[in-house]
Amino acid sequence: MAGESLSIDGSNLESAKVSARLTFPTMKKILLAFVLVALCGVTSCIPTSINPLYTGQDLVFDPALIGVWRGEGDSKETWAFEKAGDKEYKFVYTEEDGKIGRFEAHLLKLGNTQFLDFFPDESGIEEMNRSGFYKVHLLRTHSFLKVTRIEPALQMAPLDLKWVREFLEKNPKAIRHHKIGEGDEAQIVLTDSTPELRKFVQMHLKTDGAFGESINLKRRQSETKPQK
Numbered sequence: 001m002a003g004e005s006l007s008i009d010g011s012n013l014e015s016a017k018v019s020a021r022l023t024f025p026t027m028k029k030i031l032l033a034f035v036l037v038a039l040c041g042v043t044s045c046i047p048t049s050i051n052p053l054y055t056g057q058d059l060v061f062d063p064a065l066i067g068v069w070r071g072e073g074d075s076k077e078t079w080a081f082e083k084a085g086d087k088e089y090k091f092v093y094t095e096e097d098g099k100i101g102r103f104e105a106h107l108l109k110l111g112n113t114q115f116l117d118f119f120p121d122e123s124g125i126e127e128m129n130r131s132g133f134y135k136v137h138l139l140r141t142h143s144f145l146k147v148t149r150i151e152p153a154l155q156m157a158p159l160d161l162k163w164v165r166e167f168l169e170k171n172p173k174a175i176r177h178h179k180i181g182e183g184d185e186a187q188i189v190l191t192d193s194t195p196e197l198r199k200f201v202q203m204h205l206k207t208d209g210a211f212g213e214s215i216n217l218k219r220r221q222s223e224t225k226p227q228k
Contacts, residue, residue, distance in 0.1 A: 047143070049191075
């Protein structure tokens with residue numbers, strides 16, 4: 001399998017000072033304990049990444065994203081964004097049953113295409129009723145969605161997990177990765193560096209089937225468009 005070593009960049013490359021390398025056996029132990037595929041309820045399951053999709057130079061901020069967005073029809077699912085820094089958002093995802101996940105979110109541009117990169121904040125681990133020894137085995141990972149537009153409706157699409165599985169089965173050296181599980185239940189964790197991840201995503205922006213069905217959200221009626 002491609003990726004016999006794991007390179008971890010800083011989650012925010014503007015401030016990251018240290019990078020670490022883990023051997024494959026260590027990576028396997030960590031990833032098999034991994035429980036933070038938090039967006040599975042949103043898009044079935046999506047590929048995740050050890051490293052972010054962005055560098056500091058890619059980040060942009062669009063105030064139009066700020067607010068609470070909801071799914072179509074009678075959906076109780078909500079996506080809430082608020083400003084957290086010059087080029088960072090706090091993001092809270094609420095599922096239909098009221099369960100929530102809190103994330104750091106970054107809007108970025110690769111060429112002319114925008115993406116949102118999500119990274120679980122530490123509160124989820126801190127709030128778990130588990131020992132410190134248990135928590136140290138959990139690894140937070142990034143996920144990302146291609147942003148087609150923000151106004152008047154928020155439209156995004158993930159890398160299609162089935163396509164990624166099948167592509168990497170045929171092209172295992174295309175990008176370093178680790179597969180957890182088998183068959184239709186297998187999760188793919190991309191373990192390559194940020195530059196290689198960006199190359200892979202850009203290469204397949206127009207590949208048929210590479211991105212899944214669009215997630216369509218509209219601003220909650222009580223929300224007004226934020227002022228710039």
